[in-house]
């Protein structure tokens with residue numbers, strides 16, 4: 525979600541998204557196939573996989589959540605939001621219940637509106653989708669990544685304010701957990717995009733800093749009784765790897781502790797091992813976010829969403 529990516533996105537839009545020809549060896553392992561393309565000039569900012577195997581696609585160009593079913597190969601709108609122009613982050617907080625970030629981003633003017641960012645819950649467990657606004661945050665700069673602390677508390681990355689917030693999804697109460705230089709975007713005019721992709725596991729928050737060019741981790745304690753997340757006074761995020769224009773990422777399901785990170789400008793998904801070694805895992809133009817399949821047949825399939833509305837898949841040897 526940055527200028528170069530926008531140029532890449534427009535350039536990619538002129539070229540039909542064709543599946544890459546399969547070839548032998550490394551190349552075929554790295555080749556990602558185009559499996560779906562949203563109608564029009566769409567921009568997918570984030571994706572998650574539902575328990576039923578369908579993909580949920582959060583769009584930045586319009587405030588719409590779409591689904592794509594790999595079984596039927598059909599895509600459809602699930603929820604349209606009001607009072608905002610865009611969706612950014614999405615995460616599952618309990619089975620088939622999601623926290624979704626909305627706000628005002630213009631994919632044409634490439635501008636972000638401070639104070640427009642809100643968190644919603646989207647409950648897909650019933651007959652019809654149920655979307656509920658939890659809280660609009662007036663002091664928000666640019667909310668993007670979200671990660672669950674438990675089923676009713678989330679962490680939120682504010683890319684413009686170099687800040688990690690927490691919010692209770694039941695009450696809407698929110699507070700700052702940590703503000704740090706590692707989350708800050710360097711000044712380069714226009715859009716400010718620091719901390720972006722966000723995950724929380726085993727008492728550790730992992731995040732990318734898109735313009736800052738890094739992938740970091742920091743211990744964050746969560747007290748389930750009080751619902752309070754806190755960083756130790758001396759907590760300092762540690763850089764796992766330097767990564768140019770890293771957006772969203774996913775933990776490998778194989779227990780190795782490796783991460784797969786979308787780097788749209790490199791048109792690549794990069795694998796980062798826990799000791800910080802990086803290697804190219806898949807090629808996909810303008811990739812913004814990634815998620816592994818959850819079924820027996822697609823658990824090694826990495827689904828890759830892109831800023832030009834296409835979805836790719838790549839089989840990853842674990």
Ligand SMILES: *[C@@H]1O[C@H](CO)[C@@H](O)[C@H](O)[C@H]1NC(C)=O
Nearest residue numbers: 607608609628637638639640
């Ligand atoms: C965001 O956009 C919506 C829809 O156009 C508008 O109603 C709302 O006032 C905007 N929010 C801000 C903070 O500008």
Ligand SMILES: *[C@@H]1O[C@H](CO)[C@@H](O)[C@H](O)[C@H]1NC(C)=O
Nearest residue numbers: 724725726775778779780781
């Ligand atoms: C958290 O710990 C579990 C159990 O030790 C392990 O399987 C998992 O990979 C760990 N997650 C991360 C992100 O390191």
